[in-house]
Amino acid sequence: MTWVLILVAVVLAAPFLREALRPRMGAQARQSAPGQFAELSQGVTHYIWQGPENGPVVVLVHGLTTPAFVWGGVAEGLVEQGYRVLSYDLYGRGYSDRPGGAQNRAFFLRQLQDLLKDQGVADGFTLVGYSMGGAISAAFAAAHPGRAGGLILLAPAGTEPLLDPTARFVRGVPVLGDWLMLTRFPSGHRKATEAERDLPTSVPGIVDLQQAELRWRGFIPAVLSSLRHMLGQVQEEDHRAIAASGLPVLAIWGAEDVTIPIRAKAAVERWNPAAQHVVVAGAGHGVTYTHTGEVMAAMQAFLAES
Template sequence: LYGRGYSDRPRTRQDAQFFHRQLRELLDHVGVGDDITLIGYSMGGAIATSFAAEHPGRIQQLVLLAPAGMRVPAGRMINIIRSSPLLGDWLMHAVYPRQFRKGVEAERDLPSSVPDIGKLQTAELDSRGFIRSVLSSLRGILAADQREAHTRIAQQGLPVLAVWGRDDDVIPLSCVGTLAEWNRSAVQEVIPGAGHGLPYTHTNEVLRILRSELIALAGR
């Protein structure tokens, strides 16, 4: 993801087409064609959903881990940040670091398959362009729910597996019902005790679900 980790930090709108282009270029670069199992986590879930809806012929099955884009109401602060270019920019830089650290701290005592994951996450705040990139995503790929994309995926008959954390306070458990409303064919699993960091706090449980469900999905 541009703006995160060691990637470049371009000053551009990180909307769906931005990520579609990035993913197409990556697939072309590594020589991957069709019949792809596409897995997306959190915002990556929104990206994967959007890409799958636009490129159904390339995707064999779609896996979503606590995906964004699920009609989760935004608070007043987020709405101001999204809609007010100047005030929103200032609020993002003033408020987001504290909220980000709070979210990392909430998972401090959970086991993790990634050593020092909390330190790695909070270190992002010291990288110039990180907050700007998150803001661009909030105003882009994360600005609206993905009802239309999920409905198209259901109509196309693309197999979907969604995995949720029961204690996730970012993408709440109510989203299970939302996805069922949008795509009745989606297979859904809930991991007890898992929060939003389920890929690294409950890695074995996620892998167990993938092993058991992906074969079944591919056979549909």
Template sequence: MSTAATLAALALAGLPAARELRRTPRNARFRQQAPGRFAELSQGHTHYDWLGPERGAVMVCVHGLTTPSYVWLGLARHLVAMGFRVLVYDLYGRGYSDAPRGPQTPGFFTRQLEDLLAHEGLTDDLTLAGYSMGGAIAAHWGIANPDRLRRLILLAPAGMGHQVGPVARFCTEWPLTGDWLFHMAYPTQFARTARAAAHADSSVDDIAGLQMAELRRRGFLRSVLSSLRGTLRRDTEEAHRALHKARVPVAAIWGRDDTVIPLRAMGRLAEWNRDARHVVIDGAGHGLPWTHTEQVAEAIRDTWEGPTV
């Protein structure tokens, strides 16, 4: 290979790193821009906030692969009206939380959740709500803490069949080459999906702009790829069978038109936990927490009839 070709190859290989350096670092100055609060936990700073009455029954909300805690803000207003005290937080590598390196496995995320609960002094039982990948995280936390889990609410939960595009599938399966391709190609795919959200009804203001902001933050892409490999490649059968055995009440809310977590996933959960209750929202896709907020709130209200204090 000629010197020119070698230099060109090195420059091409270094493009993802060069792009990453141009993104906003997650440092103290970055955190000063954030609403809410921060906890310095064992794996890094975690951004979180409380919504609702101090004496309300606690509901902890875990978001999905690419949408930080703001995804819950529209729905949280309804949960607060039901009497819940709602805790929302950003998973590592999303929103305003740090983006520590390392495999983002279910254990990685459940440790973050356990650290945050300990930081906030939450030792009593609670309701856990998980959206998309957050549903898988919530289920894994639940099998380690069935006595603390009052009930589990799942919104389009992952772990029963997750649809990803061909680029993401290739990148998940192939290290090195997959890393390079993901950092170069995924932002375009992500931006296209985010812009499409701008035309949908939303209970979260400027959700498209909030999603696009993730692409400008250092560690986001690396974290998403690590989660695809470490968490979303695994199914949650063992967790849900254990939750059923422990008699933890589970309700799942699905979007009939969801193409990310197809409705057939409902059948797998029903097989693993025959006591789980299901609600299907017509016309809803994968963004149901912010596009069909009132219907989701109604499903939670009808299924659980509010918090039990």
């Protein structure tokens, strides 16, 4: 009986020990990072400026699991059009710090506000959010009317609660949910990203880059915290507030997206009838980097009109 209890204890402790033994994101790892770093109120944030210094500013906010490198093709396209592009790693991802606490609306808005202030970004910039970054961007635009001059949402989260049973479980059950997340998420993440290995991409090596995030301490807990907090919201009030403010909005959707299904488009249409929509045929949730040409065409038309 004693050996059974010991075995159970080892099985339960193993994922937490494995997480504790992962390397920290710190100065040595950051030596190879592009861009720069800002000491903000919640920790170090990695950011990258690209494009002409006098160009109109576009700020890019990435999603749940893929850091700022996801914007490679989009940022390049915007720079070619003369825009000044700012991208950054959300806390818990990429080269940014892994602070504790709930990764909720206030947490992510504070990081974005801190960065904009630190970099002296004036009002009137275009805010672009992908997946969870779309939820963050919509929340920011609703909370700070007049700051952004335009809002572009790519496969945005925030239109419906999480429906996946495993995601609901890990989000709703403390400790055991943490154990399951640490146990199951790495293999699930690898499987999901491997499924895209043969797809066209504007970000060279994106599958390997995505999987490399798993080696750093704090990445999986950050994803879990975002699932429990930021992605637990349905953002009807935000979208209705954006509609009332008159802010121009473009939403781009992948027709074959199973993460943010195309049915989410109907919710945004209902909450903000003035928003423009583009559906990219054949695109899944990776629309930002698998169908960059179509995304850029839609963004270019919207930006010219705005």
